[in-house]
Amino acid sequence: MPKRFVLRAGAIVAASALVLVGAASSASAHVTLSSPDAKPGGYAKLIFRVPTESGNTSTTKLVVSLPKDLPFAHVGAQVKDGWKVEKKTEKLAAPVKVGDVTLTQAITTITWTATAGGIPPNDFDEFALSVGKIPEGVDALSFPTDQTYSDGEVAKWADVAKDGADEPEHPAPTLKLAAAITPVAATTSSDAKDSSDPLARWLAGAGLLVGLLGLAFGLRPRKVAPVAASGEAGTPDSGKAQS
Template identity: 25%
Template sequence: MLKKHGTARRLALLTAATATAVLLTAGPAVAHVEVEADNAQALAENVKLTFVAESESADAGITELRVVLPEGIAPADVAYDGGPEGWKFSARDDGYVVKGPAVKVGEGAEHSVVIRQLPDAKELAFKTLQTYSDGRIDRWIQLGEPSGDGHGNEAPALDLKAAAPGAKPVSPSPSKTPSESPSPTPTTSETSPSPAARAKEKDEDSGMSAGAWIGIGAAVLVVVGGAVYLVRRRAGAQQ
C-alpha cells in the first residue's frame, strides 16, 4: 500500500515539475503579419494578395497598416480590394497605407490588394508597420532568418514559383500623378505676321518710319515751291 502511495506521489511531483518548466520556458504568443496570394508565381498578372495582421495588444485596436512594396512592384501597380469596415487606401512613394476606425481589441486586421504583375523573383518581402489606437507601432520589417527566440519581427514574405513558359514583364504602369499639360502648338496665323506688321518691320529695317519719309517729302515740296517763286519774281522784275 505504501509503495502505491509513493509511486502516485512521484508522478504528481513529476507532473508539477513538467508543468512548471513549460510555463517558465514558454514565451509570449507569437503575433505577426502574414501574406498569401491566389497565384504566387513570378510574372503572374492581376494577383490578389491578402494580408492578415494579428493583434499584440490587449488594450487597443489596430488602426493602420503601412506596407512597403518590394523591388519590382510600383505603387501604381497596386489596387485596393478590401479591408476592415471604414478603412481607406492611399498610395505612398514606397508603398501604400490602409487605415480607418480601430478594429475590435484583440482582433486581427485583414485587407487585400491586387497587383498588376508580380516581379520575376523567388521571394517577396513586404515590410509592414502596424499601428494601434493608443499610438503603439509594431514594426514587422526584419528580413532573413527569424530570431532564435521564435518571436522576431520578420516581415511577411511570399515564396514565388518560377514564371510560366513564355511569361514576360508587362509595360510599366503610367504614373497616377497628373503630368503637366504641354504648351499648345502655335498655328500658322499666330506665327505669320500681318501685312501691317510686315510693313512696319520693313520701315524699321530701312532705318526710318513712314512718318519721317512723309515729313521729308513735304519739306522738299516747300523748298521747290519757294525756288520757283523766286525765279518767276526775278523774271518779272527784269521785264
C-alpha cells in the same frame, strides 16, 4: 513513488506546456502574407493577415511598404468598411522596365487607417492588394509592415529572414514564389512504344483465346435423358396386355 514528487513533476510539466503554448501563440501572431494566385510574370492578389496581439488595445493603422527595387506597374488596394486607404507614389531613382512598361515612379506604400474601432484585442482582420506584374527571376518578395495600436505603440514587421537562419523576431511579410514547372508532353518515344506493343498484343490474344474457350463450353450440346420404351408401365401397350 512519494506523492510530493508526483505533484512536483506534474506542476513542472504543466508549466512547460504553458510556456510552449505561449511561445507558439507569440510566434504565430505576426503579420503574415499569402496569395492564392501569385506567379512570376502575372498579376496576383496579396492577402495580409493582421492579428492584434495585445489583450487591451486595438490595431488602428497598417502601413505596407512595396519593393522599390522591383516595383509594380499596377497596385490596387482593397476598400474596407471602417478603414480609409491611401497610396503613396514616389519617383524611382532610375527607370525600371516592367513588362512592356517603363516606370519612372511607382506606388511604394499602402496605408489603411481605422475610422471606427479597428481590429479588437485578440482578433484579426485581412487586407488585400491586387498587384502586377510579379517580377520574374526572384524566389521571394518582402513587404515591411508597420502595425500601429490604439495606445500609440508601433510594431515594425521588417526583418528579412536569411537563408538557413531561424525566423527573426519581427519578420517582414514575405511572398514565396514557386518556380515554374514545365509540363511534360503526354507522348512516348518510339522505343517505348515498340517495347510495349508486343506485350499488349500478347495480352489481347490471351484474352481472346479465353473468351473463345468460354464460348465453346457454353455452346456444347447437353445430354438428353432417354425416352421410356414401349410396354413399360403407364404406356398404351401395357394397358392392352392387361386386357
